[in-house]
Amino acid sequence: MTQDYFDRFFAGETLAASRLMSIVEAGGKAGEAVLNRLFPEVGRAYRIGVTGFTGAGKSTLVDAVSRRYRDAEKSVGVIAEDPSSPFTGGAILGDRVRMQQASDDGVFIRSIASRGSETGLSACATQLADVLDAFGRDIIFLETIGIGQLEYRIRHMAHTTCVVLTPDAGDDVQSLKSGLMEVGEVFVVNKADRENARRYADDLRSMLELRQNADWLPPVVETVGTREKGIGELHEAIERHREYLSQDGRLEEKRVESLRDRVTLVADERLRELFWGNDTIRKKLDSIVASVVAGKKSPYEAAREILEPLAINSRK
Amino acid sequence: MKRPIKVLVAKPGLDGHDRGAKIVANALRDAGIEVIYTGLHQTPEMILDAALQEDVDVVSLSILSGAHMTLLPRVRDLMDEKGLDDVPLVGGGIIPEGDVKKLKKMGVSEIFGPGTDTRDIVSYINELFEHRSKKRAG
Ligand SMILES: Nc1nc2c(ncn2[C@@H]2O[C@H](COP(=O)(O)OP(=O)(O)OP(=O)(O)O)[C@@H](O)[C@H]2O)c(=O)[nH]1
Ligand SMILES: [Mg+2]
Numbered sequence: 457m458t459q460d461y462f463d464r465f466f467a468g469e470t471l472a473a474s475r476l477m478s479i480v481e482a483g484g485k486a487g488e489a490v491l492n493r494l495f496p497e498v499g500r501a502y503r504i505g506v507t508g509f510t511g512a513g514k515s516t517l518v519d520a521v522s523r524r525y526r527d528a529e530k531s532v533g534v535i536a537e538d539p540s541s542p543f544t545g546g547a548i549l550g551d552r553v554r555m556q557q558a559s560d561d562g563v564f565i566r567s568i569a570s571r572g573s574e575t576g577l578s579a580c581a582t583q584l585a586d587v588l589d590a591f592g593r594d595i596i597f598l599e600t601i602g603i604g605q606l607e608y609r610i611r612h613m614a615h616t617t618c619v620v621l622t623p624d625a626g627d628d629v630q631s632l633k634s635g636l637m638e639v640g641e642v643f644v645v646n647k648a649d650r651e652n653a654r655r656y657a658d659d660l661r662s663m664l665e666l667r668q669n670a671d672w673l674p675p676v677v678e679t680v681g682t683r684e685k686g687i688g689e690l691h692e693a694i695e696r697h698r699e700y701l702s703q704d705g706r707l708e709e710k711r712v713e714s715l716r717d718r719v720t721l722v723a724d725e726r727l728r729e730l731f732w733g734n735d736t737i738r739k740k741l742d743s744i745v746a747s748v749v750a751g752k753k754s755p756y757e758a759a760r761e762i763l764e765p766l767a768i769n770s771r772k
Numbered sequence: 773m774k775r776p777i778k779v780l781v782a783k784p785g786l787d788g789h790d791r792g793a794k795i796v797a798n799a800l801r802d803a804g805i806e807v808i809y810t811g812l813h814q815t816p817e818m819i820l821d822a823a824l825q826e827d828v829d830v831v832s833l834s835i836l837s838g839a840h841m842t843l844l845p846r847v848r849d850l851m852d853e854k855g856l857d858d859v860p861l862v863g864g865g866i867i868p869e870g871d872v873k874k875l876k877k878m879g880v881s882e883i884f885g886p887g888t889d890t891r892d893i894v895s896y897i898n899e900l901f902e903h904r905s906k907k908r909a910g
Binding site (some may be wrong): 470475477478545547548549552556569 | 773801802806808810825854
């Protein structure tokens with residue numbers, strides 16, 4: 457069955473790609489087998505991360521910039537994540553609503569529910585991007601869920617990370633969390649049709665200049681996503697960052713960083729599963745907790761004790 | 773391996789409101805289903821693209837414009853052509869009894885009238901999904 461999918465996948469059939477993505481999304485051994493098989497084909501696509509507050513205009517901008525790439529005859533993939541309900545596990549994935557115009561054969565949009573992942577972009581989003589990468593998409597957008605707080609992880613998942621803000625987002629630029637400032641390689645002030653947009657963008661610029669500690673000074677682009685304003689500039693800003701990355705081995709550096717992050721993440725997850733899924737450990741947990749409850753041990757001593765089986769050279 | 777059911781909720785046609793579709797989308801979400809919501813004015817081709825790319829388990833179209841006799845069979849045909857022949861298509865809206873029969877003959881799985889309890893839609897979709905999972909596995 458899966459072999460049949462691979463043949464059709466490499467022949468360029470959308471449904472095969474889509475079914476393989478579902479297998480990956482379901483996880484487990486089968487999902488991993490698909491990722492292993494595709495890994496040699498992964499790495500050609502350029503990945504653009506798009507993050508920012510809920511409703512800032514991420515999908516609208518992805519749609520508009522996609523069109524620029526389509527005009528340049530690049531094929532496009534989009535992975536768009538929306539939150540799952542923590543209560544029912546259900547979700548309404550609505551990013552497609554704002555991605556109508558770019559929807560032709562050249563744009564493959566896949567929506568994904570966060571399914572309990574606590575970051576703005578789940579590990580699975582990268583895996584689905586890998587499938588699209590192997591499928592031959594030139595440009596892949598990764599849209600995070602609308603964030604209230606920070607999204608750091610996207611750094612490792614994309615080549616160029618765009619942070620989308622709006623003039624009314626956080627009252628003034630000073631109030632932006634510092635992590636958000638560090639994660640952005642391109643800043644977008646969308647909804648520039650609103651009051652104060654220019655001032656907001658200027659404040660942002662001077663703040664970024666003040667904080668600059670690398671050769672790359674993140675540009676601030678003002679856009680009106682719904683009216684195609686500033687989209688050319690945004691496209692250019694992304695391409696300029698891509699150009700910057702392509703020099704002095706930066707792209708390779710980023711690749712190493714991102715793969716290291718990936719390996720650590722997967723191993724970390726597996727470790728937890730193995731550890732907490734182990735019967736002996738679970739029984740031990742019960743008895744150790746009991747001794748904490750009885751006041752014989754502190755939670756810290758208890759944690760140390762339960763981790764003893766993992767004490768591989770921990771002294772060093 | 774239990775995974776969430778994925779349903780595409782789309783609103784084809786020219787009429788400009790999607791209240792019905794949104795109510796259905798919300799009810800499905802509350803029942804633990806992942807809804808891919810496309811919004812208004814979808815052409816059959818756009819619906820097909822979305823169904824293919826999202827690999828959904830069920831396609832649900834909400835139709836008010838009276839164009840159900842062309843839209844539903846057209847989407848069904850496109851889906852069959854592109855290998856989605858085992859993905860059920862359901863419709864909702866004001867559709868006369870006689871047409872419902874015809875549509876079912878044309879491969880539309882079910883039609884939900886305006887007064888339908890959303891819980892009935894949810895349980896119908898759950899059943900469809902189980903049935904299909906069994907068929908695929910077996
Ligand atoms: N006034 C104005 N509205 C905009 C602009 N860009 C987008 N919008 C509107 O803002 C709303 C949210 O846009 P989306 O593109 O869905 O925002 P998003 O960041 O993807 O939202 P989530 O994915 O829900 O976090 C929509 O109603 C858009 O039409 C803009 O430049 N100006
Ligand atoms: Mg969005």
